[in-house]
Amino acid sequence: MRPTARHLITALSSAMLLSGCVRPDPMVISQPAPQQRVAAAPESEPATPKVALLDEEPEEDKAEEIAFYDLAQAFGLKVSIDLVTGRRVLRDGTNTVVVMPSTKHILINHRRFPLEGMIRWKQGTLFLPAESSAFLAEWLERRPLPQVAHDPELFDGSEPGLNDPLRRARTQPARAPRVSKATSLPSAWRINSNRRWRYIVIHHSATDVGGAKSFHASHKKKWTNGLGYHFVIGNGSSTGDGQVEVGPRWQRQNKGIDGAHAGNKRYNKYGIGICLVGNFNKGGRPTPGQLVALRRLCRALMSSYGIPARNVLKHQEVRRGHTDCPGKHFPMAAFKRSL
Ligand SMILES: [Zn+2]
Known part of the structure; x- marks a missing residue:
């Protein structure tokens, strides 16, 4: 069964709950990590409360991937498939994202973004490297700068x-x-x-x-x-x-x-x-x-x-x-x- 976007976000959240700068919710931190997430959880989190919590996932990248349809759904993009080339085209009215299986880049509004990993099929589902979501977030959800008026x-x-x-x-x-x-x-x-x-x-x-x-x-x-x-x-x-x-x-x-x-x-x-x-x-x-x-x-x-x-x-x-x-x-x- 294909996971929903909510599942995906939940999974990513727990996998990345290193949070560092932010102390994780005490309830979360006090719970044992779910078994299936053990591999992605920090294994050597410093135990002493005085040290800075870590900010980051380990440098050894976990090669996280995101299911294509979940990514599209999370960003409100509609998907169409080019049956000849196999490429997927995502649109939201103003933006176009082209995803081509077995390549290492995506096109966002005709601009090419190289990815660290391959876009690939796994068990009938197309997966993108997790960093794809950062590209999409950056390019499709660009927010205005803070207003000067009042702080x-x-x-x-x-x-x-x-x-x-x-x-x-x-x-x-x-x-x-x-x-x-x-x-x-x-x-x-x-x-x-x-x-x-x-x-x-x-x-x-x-x-x-x-x-x-x-x-x-x-x-x-x-x-x-x-x-x-x-x-x-x-x-x-x-x-x-x-x-x-x-x-x-x-x-x-x-x-x-x-x-x-x-x-x-x-x-x-x-x-x-x-x-x-x-x-x-x-x-x-x-x-x-x-x-x-x-x-x-x-x-x-x-x-x-x-x-x-x-x-x-x-x-x-x-x-x-x-x-x-x-x-x-x-x-x-x-x-x-x-x-
Ligand atoms: Zn931080």
Whole structure:
């Protein structure tokens, strides 16, 4: 029996419930994993509560696949089949997606997206690599950028220390043309990268304290290359408030080592992961020092690698339904306005 989209989403959710930045629902985490999901569950989740929860599925990719019809249904696409070529054409009125069995790419609105794996038949059902859903989400559900008008979360006057660049950004005349005054990366971190960085993905650590060193130790239990993020910005607990630490995956990026922060292969490969120490779901908020450092770092990275502001994303935007990282108190709208 073919699983329904709901089954699929449920299965993916449980398979990917590493969630990291977001503490999984305690009820879920306290339950033993269903037997059939054991293989996909993290096997070496750190047991101590003080370490950062992991953000990511293991680097050893599980070759997750999604049944074609479930994917189409999840995105509201109607399917037609070309009986001569065997290709499937999906449409939703404005978009067209072409899926050809036994190839390693899909066409979305005539644009070709190479996939990590093959589109293939299994037991009479056509399966696509799981990353296909990321492409579709990105291209078919592109959402508008946050509105500039009002962000009570940041500007309600109750927060100390918010007279920093973010507040100033709000009072600037509407969107002056961006003069490229971007700070550059410290030379030790400026890497003549052999990959095309396209995204910046922002995380919180979901811990009150910590820094690159402690997160590296906990991630090391699971991944050979340790710390999944490229950069960590301290909150004054283990490292300085606003102190930027660079991780080994950034330094070794030209050796083919990807990030392990997004829960999504595409964003791990082409997305720079920045983690702010803190839990911004439990009432905690980034410190002004962290926001200033984040802005500087983002602007430097955007400038160095040609990353547009629209590609600066919250983790939850690349991992919808699986995490609410970097937490509901992260002031994304205001932050993006400041870029
Ligand atoms: Zn995250």
